[in-house]
Amino acid sequence: MANVASTTASAGSELTARALREAVFAGLITLGLFVLFVGLKSDQNIRNELILTQRWGLLAIFVAVAMVGRFLIVVYVQPRFAKRKAAKAAAPDVVKKDTFFTRQWPKIAVVMLLLYPPVIVSFVGVQGSLKWVDNFGIQILIYVMLAWGLNIVVGLAGLLDLGYVAFYAVGAYSYALLSSYFGLSFWVLLPVAGLLAALWGIVLGFPVLRLRGDYLAIVTLAFGEIIRLVLINWTEVTKGTFGVSGIAKATLFGIKFDASKDGFAALFDLPLSSAYYKIFLFYLILALALLTAFVTIRLRRMPIGRAWEALREDEIACRSLGINTVTTKLTAFATGAMFGGFAGSFFAVRQGFVSPESFVFLESAVILAIVVLGGMGSLTGIAIAAVVMIGGTEILRELTFLKMIFGPAFTPELYRMLIFGLAMVTVMVWKPRGFVGSREPTAFLRQRRAVSGSFTKEGHG
Amino acid sequence: MAIGTEAMKKDPILKVERLSMRFGGLMAINDFSFEAERGEITALIGPNGAGKTTVFNCITGFYKPTMGMITLRQNSGDEFLLERLPDFEITKKAKVARTFQNIRMFSGLTVLENLLVAQHNKLMRASGYTILGLLGFPTYREASRESIELARHWLEKASLIERADDPAGDLPYGAQRRLEIARAMCTGPELLCLDEPAAGLNPRESLALNELLQEIRRDTGTSILLIEHDMSVVMEISDHVVVLEYGQKISDGTPDFVKNDPKVIAAYLGVEDEEVDEVIGEIEEIEGEHGGTRQ
Numbered sequence: 001m002a003n004v005a006s007t008t009a010s011a012g013s014e015l016t017a018r019a020l021r022e023a024v025f026a027g028l029i030t031l032g033l034f035v036l037f038v039g040l041k042s043d044q045n046i047r048n049e050l051i052l053t054q055r056w057g058l059l060a061i062f063v064a065v066a067m068v069g070r071f072l073i074v075v076y077v078q079p080r081f082a083k084r085k086a087a088k089a090a091a092p093d094v095v096k097k098d099t100f101f102t103r104q105w106p107k108i109a110v111v112m113l114l115l116y117p118p119v120i121v122s123f124v125g126v127q128g129s130l131k132w133v134d135n136f137g138i139q140i141l142i143y144v145m146l147a148w149g150l151n152i153v154v155g156l157a158g159l160l161d162l163g164y165v166a167f168y169a170v171g172a173y174s175y176a177l178l179s180s181y182f183g184l185s186f187w188v189l190l191p192v193a194g195l196l197a198a199l200w201g202i203v204l205g206f207p208v209l210r211l212r213g214d215y216l217a218i219v220t221l222a223f224g225e226i227i228r229l230v231l232i233n234w235t236e237v238t239k240g241t242f243g244v245s246g247i248a249k250a251t252l253f254g255i256k257f258d259a260s261k262d263g264f265a266a267l268f269d270l271p272l273s274s275a276y277y278k279i280f281l282f283y284l285i286l287a288l289a290l291l292t293a294f295v296t297i298r299l300r301r302m303p304i305g306r307a308w309e310a311l312r313e314d315e316i317a318c319r320s321l322g323i324n325t326v327t328t329k330l331t332a333f334a335t336g337a338m339f340g341g342f343a344g345s346f347f348a349v350r351q352g353f354v355s356p357e358s359f360v361f362l363e364s365a366v367i368l369a370i371v372v373l374g375g376m377g378s379l380t381g382i383a384i385a386a387v388v389m390i391g392g393t394e395i396l397r398e399l400t401f402l403k404m405i406f407g408p409a410f411t412p413e414l415y416r417m418l419i420f421g422l423a424m425v426t427v428m429v430w431k432p433r434g435f436v437g438s439r440e441p442t443a444f445l446r447q448r449r450a451v452s453g454s455f456t457k458e459g460h461g
Numbered sequence: 462m463a464i465g466t467e468a469m470k471k472d473p474i475l476k477v478e479r480l481s482m483r484f485g486g487l488m489a490i491n492d493f494s495f496e497a498e499r500g501e502i503t504a505l506i507g508p509n510g511a512g513k514t515t516v517f518n519c520i521t522g523f524y525k526p527t528m529g530m531i532t533l534r535q536n537s538g539d540e541f542l543l544e545r546l547p548d549f550e551i552t553k554k555a556k557v558a559r560t561f562q563n564i565r566m567f568s569g570l571t572v573l574e575n576l577l578v579a580q581h582n583k584l585m586r587a588s589g590y591t592i593l594g595l596l597g598f599p600t601y602r603e604a605s606r607e608s609i610e611l612a613r614h615w616l617e618k619a620s621l622i623e624r625a626d627d628p629a630g631d632l633p634y635g636a637q638r639r640l641e642i643a644r645a646m647c648t649g650p651e652l653l654c655l656d657e658p659a660a661g662l663n664p665r666e667s668l669a670l671n672e673l674l675q676e677i678r679r680d681t682g683t684s685i686l687l688i689e690h691d692m693s694v695v696m697e698i699s700d701h702v703v704v705l706e707y708g709q710k711i712s713d714g715t716p717d718f719v720k721n722d723p724k725v726i727a728a729y730l731g732v733e734d735e736e737v738d739e740v741i742g743e744i745e746e747i748e749g750e751h752g753g754t755r756q
Contacts (some may be wrong), residue, residue, distance in 0.1 A: 295595070302601070303577075303584035304591045306570075310578040313567035320521065320559050321579045321648055322552030331591075441571045443609060445616075445625040449571075455630035456569030 019074035023444035026070035038062055063174065106380070113286055117279045126275045134278045135394055138350060140287055140344055144386040145289040147370040148379060149294060149339030155376035156296075156305065158312025158458060160217045163204070163224025164367055167197040167337040169231060169359035171344020176244040176354045186250035186349050190342060197341020198334040200227075205333035209326055224364055225400045231356040243355025250349045252280055281350050288346060292339045293379050297333070301442045308332050309377075309442075313457050366390075373427055375434025376397065377460065384435050393420060473534065474499040474652055474684045475520070480529030482515050482708075490708040493529075497652070497701070499536070502678060502685040504695045504716075507705035512615045513688045514562060516527055516705070517656055519685075521559045522548030533557060535651050536682075553582050558650035560641040562657045564690075568630025572621055572640055576612035576630050579647035584608055615643040619673060635666040639673065646677065652684050653677065659691040667691055671698050696720065704728065 029300060037057040116137060120129045135139050146397050150164045174193035178184050184192075204223050214413050238244065249257055257264045257277035266275055299305040307328045310318050318325055348354050370389055374382030393416045402411050437453030473496035475698055482490040490512045497503040505513050515670035518524040520543060523529045531543040533555050541555040551557050567575050577584070587604030594741045609709055619639040621747030624632060629640060638658055645653055658674070659667040675698055677683055695702060695716065702719040704712040712722040 298595055301605075302588055302591055302594045303581045304588075306574060306578050307581055309570060309574075310567045313569050314565045316523075316576075317561070317565035317567065319523075319548045320552060320561070320565070321581060321644070322549050323578070323581050324549050324553075348751070439569060441574055441626065442570070443573055443577055443605075445573055445609070446620075447615065447626055449626050451569055451571060451628040455628040 015079070016215045019071045022074050022264045023067040023071040027067040027161075029064045030066035031059070034059055034062050073154050091368045109383075110290065117282055120277075122277075124135070126271070126273050128455055130275045130278055133275070133282050136391060138278065139394060140390045141282070141285040141289050142347060142350075143367065143370060144383050145285065145292050145343045145346075146340060146367045147374065147382045147386055148289065148292045149336050149343065150367050151336075151371050151377065151379070151382055152296060152299075152308070152334035152339070153332050154371050155382075156300070156312065157329065159208075159329065159332060160213070160220070161333075161336070162217050162221040162298075162361075162364055162368065162423040163227075164220075164336070164340055165361070165364040166204070166227035167201060167340030168344040168347065168363070169227050169356070170197045170200050170337075171341030171350040172344075172354045172358070173231060173238065173244070173344075174341065175345035175348040179248045180244060180246070184250075186248070186345070193345035194338040194341040197344065198338040201333040201335075201337025201340075202330050204337075205330040207331055221361065221364075224359075224361060228356050228359050231359070232425060238356075242354060243353055243357075244348075245353045247348050247352045247354070249277065249352070250281070250284065255406050281346075285343075285346055285350075288342055292342075295335075296379060304328070304331060306442060347422040369424060373424060373434055375431075375436035375438075375453070377439055377456070378434070378436035381434050381436030388423070389420065392423065468711060472499045473497060475686065476519070476532040476534070477516070478530045478532070478740075480516065480519060480531065481527045482512070482519055482524060483527045488708055490519070490526075493705065493708065493710055495703045495710060495713060497684060497686050499684050500678065500682055500701040502674065502687065502698050503689045503701045503703065504699035505686065505703050505705060506690070506695055506719075507711075511705040512596075512708040513737065514656060515708075516685075517559065517654055517688060519544070520551075521557060521654060522546055524552040533652065552648055552650070556649065556651040557654060558645035558648045559654040560638075560645055560656055560658060562660065564634075564637045564641055566629040566632075566637055566640065569626065570629060571626050572629050572632065573609070573612055573614065573625045575640060575644050576615060576647045577608055579644045580608045581612065583649075605641065611647060615646050618646075619643040620669070635662050638670070642673065642677075646683070648682070650683060652686060655685065655687040655689075655696055657688050659689055659694045662691075664693075667694055670694065674698055715732075726738075 028225065039055055040056060041053045043051055043053045055440050085441070117129065117133050120132045128276035146164070146168060149167075150161065153161045163371050171193040174196045175189045176187065178189050178192065179186070201215070204220065208219050211219055232240050234240075251257070252264065255262070255264050255267060257274075257280065264270075264280075270276065296305075300309070307318065307323050310321075310323065310327060311328055311332075315325055318328070349360070351358075361367055366389065370385045371382055373389065374380075374385030396419065439451035440450055440452070441448060475497040477496070478494050480490055480493045481488065493504075493512075493516065495503075505516060506648075507513050515524065519526045519529075522543060526544050529544070533541045533543055535541070535556060540549075543551055543555060543557070547553060552559075567578060570578065584604055585591070585603075588601040589598065613622070613625075616625055619642065621632075621636060621640055621643065624636065629637065632640060638661075642653075642655065642658060645655075659670055662670060671694055674685060674687075678685060687694075687699070699716055700711075702714065702716050702720055703710060704722070704725050706728045711724045711728055712719050714722075
């Protein structure tokens with residue numbers, strides 16, 4: 001016993017000695033590096049003469065930080081990492097227990113989303129809920145839906161589409177134009193917008209059938225830009241860059257959300273507030289997003305969904321099994337585009353205003369980034385990625401305390417893209433296959449086991 | 462009576478007539494004709510670069526031949542001109558399935574899913590082209606269960622049942638070869654085209670392959686056309702061997718006949734110096750005959 005204790009003690013003192021040695025080295029290197037950068041500073045005095053300011057205190061802080069940091073890394077951080085690595089190697093196959101939460105969590109998530117508006121209202125009041133329901137809830141759910149729609153094309157069928165926002169635009173303008181020119185209601189135009197977008201999906205699909213990989217991506221990118229340029233330049237119909245404004249609101253079984261006598265507020269004897277309309281819109285987009293998820297889950301278990309995934313894995317093998325790859329690709333484009341169209345018409349009804357500026361390439365890139373970050377093909381991963389990416393950038397607006405640190409001139413929104421990019425790089429380094437990299441099989445004989453991401457392919461066109 | 466039995470015996474499922482395939486200046490296949498009998502195993506052999514895989518790609522529609530006619534006669538008597546069909550319809554309508562020389566798996570799909578993808582067309586019809594299935598009609602559920610049963614049947618035959626829920630990319634090489642054959646069988650073919658099924662297999666695995674192929678022929682009556690380099694497979698199981706060299710047929714007959722055909726031996730092993738003159742003489746003779754017929 002005593003022997004063991006003494007060896008561990010000697011090992012400990014050895015470690016400390018090594019750490020001290022390394023700390024001294026780190027300090028010396030820091031001193032050498034910074035003595036001219038930090039220790040001495042050339043400056044101008046009041047007579048415009050060049051003088052040297054000496055900042056030994058600051059230099060000492062630099063050196064001290066390096067030494068202490070190195071010491072702590074050697075003594076605490078490195079042994080801990082080594083221990084964790086050893087523990088991982090010792091127990092390679094830890095079977096994950098299916099807890100109630102892991103099995104039921106999609107249902108739990110849906111229930112939480114259903115309860116979200118009332119909870120928010122009870123915390124911050126009807127007016128205060130506007131920001132949380134609209135900026136966070138609706139905004140995130142629109143992107144969840146868009147990313148789930150794009151997931152069909154990119155994640156399942158493996159067709160890289162950089163112009164997805166075009167279908168979003170088609171849906172938005174379908175509703176905006178048809179409702180302002182013909183006065184049709186949202187509920188009529190929602191399916192129409194979806195069908196029109198699907199039609200454009202097929203129109204895009206035909207010319208790109210023979211293209212793969214980079215070439216496909218470039219053509220879809222161009223398609224997205226064409227749609228946007230048409231919207232800008234076809235001024236007689238779309239009013240160009242001015243956009244279409246005053247788009248009719250959606251109604252709930254014919255009940256309007258306005259100040260009229262038979263409006264929603266008057267009917268239920270509630271104070272007039274736009275928050276009720278937003279809460280209604282929240283449930284609407286939630287329903288649309290869940291429809292997307294439901295259809296995707298169903299389709300994956302159908303021959304067409306399996307054909308999409310097979311197409312992603314190997315197109316030639318698909319053809320050798322009698323699968324018509326032309327119709328398979330076109331249905332993928334059309335189905336993905338249809339959900340983009342639904343989301344677009346919802347976007348128009350929510351904003352009450354659409355202009356080509358909302359449908360720039362950056363939007364396509366963000367949606368694609370969500371799909372890739374979430375893990376291609378995984379609905380859960382994509383939903384998490386949308387919350388992180390969209391919710392994260394929205395929450396930056398709320399971080400006013402950052403102004404206290406970086407000064408009042410600091411506007412966190414301006415750093416959105418920087419942080420966005422940094423987050424993407426971090427996640428891709430940490431999880432190169434996205435948040436959920438594995439794939440759920442669509443059928444099983446004995447046991448449903450997720451397929452590791454290292455086997456699935458990204459598709460090549 | 463004798464003529465009748467003769468006619469009964471000659472019932473080719475596949476008839477390739479005067480097939481030629483040109484890639485630019487290269488004549489990969491030149492005026493190649495052969496027949497594959499119904500219910501038999503026909504082997505297509507030849508040295509590397511002889512054009513065997515090109516013949517396969519022409520039959521299965523991956524290439525469109527420059528000239529020639531490929532006729533497939535199904536058991537029902539329906540005839541298909543394969544050179545006119547797009548590749549996926551050759552599997553879908555003419556019921557010709559194929560495997561590839563370098564295995565093409567859906568590696569991210571499980572073994573079972575691979576076999577379900579192969580039943581795509583049947584399931585598409587059962588699901589009312591997705592619409593009825595999306596609405597949850599029972600016809601699709603029934604068809605889906607049947608398709609899993611068919612997959613289970615072929616998994617057992619290919620002795621892959623233990624790995625059914627594993628990703629196909631995780632299987633060892635030999636098992637992937639068997640899976641590819643099982644997958645092709647799930648399309649319900651009348652002619653199965655195998656491109657070097659024994660390549661890279663060890664002797665025990667290639668023995669198991671022999672058994673699998675013979676079982677397929679015996680139990681389902683599927684005719685098999687295979688390209689193979691492994692002579693133990695070719696000589697053991699095939700009923701009929703066609704030898705191809707430089708895009709032309711040099712021999713055609715039973716395995717024993719082909720094995721002893723001097724032209725085949727020359728093509729594979731080369732000839733000894735003293736025999737070269739003899740062979741050149743033979744070739745000149747043949748060319749002379751051709752010239753004569755041409756005139």
